[in-house]
Amino acid sequence: QKEVEQDPGPLSVPEGAIVSLNCTYSNSAFQYFMWYRQYSRKGPELLMYTYSSGNKEDGRFTAQVDKSSKYISLFIRDSQPSDSATYLCALRFTGNQFYFGTGTSLTVIP
Amino acid sequence: GAVVSQHPSWVICKSGTSVKIECRSLDFQATTMFWYRQFPKQSLMLMATSNEGSKATYEQGVEKDKFLINHASLTLSTLTVTSAHPEDSSFYICSARGLEYTQYFGPGTRLTVL
Numbered sequence: 001q002k003e004v005e006q007d008p009g010p011l012s013v014p015e016g017a018i019v020s021l022n023c024t025y026s027n028s029a030f031q032y033f034m035w036y037r038q039y040s041r042k043g044p045e046l047l048m049y050t051y052s053s054g055n056k057e058d059g060r061f062t063a064q065v066d067k068s069s070k071y072i073s074l075f076i077r078d079s080q081p082s083d084s085a086t087y088l089c090a091l092r093f094t095g096n097q098f099y100f101g102t103g104t105s106l107t108v109i110p
Numbered sequence: 111g112a113v114v115s116q117h118p119s120w121v122i123c124k125s126g127t128s129v130k131i132e133c134r135s136l137d138f139q140a141t142t143m144f145w146y147r148q149f150p151k152q153s154l155m156l157m158a159t160s161n162e163g164s165k166a167t168y169e170q171g172v173e174k175d176k177f178l179i180n181h182a183s184l185t186l187s188t189l190t191v192t193s194a195h196p197e198d199s200s201f202y203i204c205s206a207r208g209l210e211y212t213q214y215f216g217p218g219t220r221l222t223v224l
Contacts, residue, residue: 041201045215096144102152
């Protein structure tokens with residue numbers, strides 16, 4: 001079983017829709033949770049970072065962590081065509097070892 | 111803040127030659143940097159973790175003699191692909207660990223070996 005599971009999609013939504021992206025994980029020792037956005041042929045860009053259960057909001061983005069269910073989500077409100085990208089979740093214990101999801105490809109249709 | 115640059119952004123080389131890729135943290139010091147490889151439509155594959163002033167730690171299956179990593183300063187790490195072959199063609203991305211225990215990625219380097 002992989003440490004982190006992420007549905008690869010692709011996910012296609014109309015402009016203005018609310019997008020929900022999810023990852024599940026198996027090890028309850030993960031403490032730090034991140035979401036990255038990667039445009040084609042570019043490096044990933046950090047979107048959200050949290051280390052506790054609950055919600056964290058930044059503009060149109062909300063990161064949600066449910067440690068009891070080992071489930072993390074990224075919500076995008078009022079999605080825009082510029083949000084079309086691949087979204088990667090990343091988890092970390094302590095130390096340097098990061099675990100990345102495989103990424104979900106999102107297309108927002110104008 | 112937390113900007114990471116990579117140079118070059120793309121490179122084409124002949125088979126058998128060596129290519130060096132630089133990764134710099136521009137506005138913060140990074141004791142730890144990471145090198146990844148990414149194939150089209152696939153996720154990141156960690157190649158190695160480099161710590162400033164010490165030898166890099168390579169992931170299983172990554173040839174350390176082929177992918178030479180040097181982390182000589184707190185803002186610079188280099189990856190040298192030695193005796194490159196067409197199968198080494200890929201997108202190479204570096205990242206630097208910031209103070210907030212996350213990773214900040216460079217824009218990537220596309221390597222094509224003819």
